[in-house]
Amino acid sequence: DTGVSQDPRHKITKRGQNVTFRCDPISEHNRLYWYRQTLGQGPEFLTYFQNEAQLEKSRLLSDRFSAERPKGSFSTLEIQRTEQGDSAMYLCASSSHGSTEAFFGQGTRLTVV
Amino acid sequence: AQSVTQLGSHVSVSEGALVLLRCNYSSSVPPYLFWYVQYPNQGLQLLLKYTSAATLVKGINGFEAEFKKSETSFHLTKPSAHMSDAAEYFCAVSENNQGGKLIFGQGTELSVKP
Numbered sequence: 001d002t003g004v005s006q007d008p009r010h011k012i013t014k015r016g017q018n019v020t021f022r023c024d025p026i027s028e029h030n031r032l033y034w035y036r037q038t039l040g041q042g043p044e045f046l047t048y049f050q051n052e053a054q055l056e057k058s059r060l061l062s063d064r065f066s067a068e069r070p071k072g073s074f075s076t077l078e079i080q081r082t083e084q085g086d087s088a089m090y091l092c093a094s095s096s097h098g099s100t101e102a103f104f105g106q107g108t109r110l111t112v113v
Numbered sequence: 114a115q116s117v118t119q120l121g122s123h124v125s126v127s128e129g130a131l132v133l134l135r136c137n138y139s140s141s142v143p144p145y146l147f148w149y150v151q152y153p154n155q156g157l158q159l160l161l162k163y164t165s166a167a168t169l170v171k172g173i174n175g176f177e178a179e180f181k182k183s184e185t186s187f188h189l190t191k192p193s194a195h196m197s198d199a200a201e202y203f204c205a206v207s208e209n210n211q212g213g214k215l216i217f218g219q220g221t222e223l224s225v226k227p
Contacts, residue, residue, distance in 0.1 A: 004156070100207065105156050107156050
C-alpha cells in the first residue's frame with residue numbers, strides 16, 4: 001500500500017492526558033498537511049509542512065498542539081493536556097510540490113473522555 | 114478570504130435517479146475547486162477537480178461537475194445514482210491554488226433509496 005498511512009486509527013484518552021499521532025505520507029510527496037474534522041463538519045486546516053519546515057499554522061492550532069516533521073518524511077501531531085473539545089477525526093494529507101491534488105489518509109479518531 | 118457553501122446538509126435520491134449536490138464558492142482569485150467523497154470512518158477520496166481548464170470536469174464513478182463563474186458555483190452531478198454512492202460529499206476550494214491546503218464546505222450526506 002503506497003497511500004498515506006495514519007496511526008493509530010482510533011484513540012481513546014482521558015482528559016488531561018497527552019496523545020501523539022503519526023502520519024506517513026506518500027514517499028515522494030514533500031508537502032504534508034494536517035486537518036481536524038469534528039462530527040458533521042468539513043475538515044479544517046491545521047498546519048502544513050514543506051519537507052521538514054512547518055510553513056503555516058492555523059489559529060485553530062492552540063499552544064497545546066504541536067506538529068513536527070523532523071526528517072521531511074513522517075510527521076507527528078501531539079496534543080497536550082487533552083480536552084473534550086479535542087475529540088475529532090485528525091486527517092493527514094500529502095502532495096507533491098506543484099501538484100493540485102492531495103491524498104488523504106484514513107484519519108485518526110480521537111475520543112477524549 | 115475564500116469560502117465554500119454547500120446547500121443542503123442531506124440529500125436523498127432513489128436508485129437510478131439524478132444526483133445533484135450544490136456548491137457555491139467565494140474567492141478573490143480564480144479558484145481551484147474540488148469534490149471529495151468520504152465513507153464512514155474513512156479518509157477523503159478525490160472525485161474530481163477544476164483547475165482553470167475545461168469548465169465541465171469529469172471524475173471517477175460517473176460524477177461530473179461544471180464550473181460556472183457567473184454563478185460562482187461548482188455543482189456535482191451524476192445521471193443515475195447507485196446504492197454505493199451513499200456517502201458524505203465535500204466541496205473544497207484551494208487557497209493559493211495549493212492542492213493540499215483546502216477550505217471545505219460543511220458537507221452533504223447523500224442517501225440512496227432502493
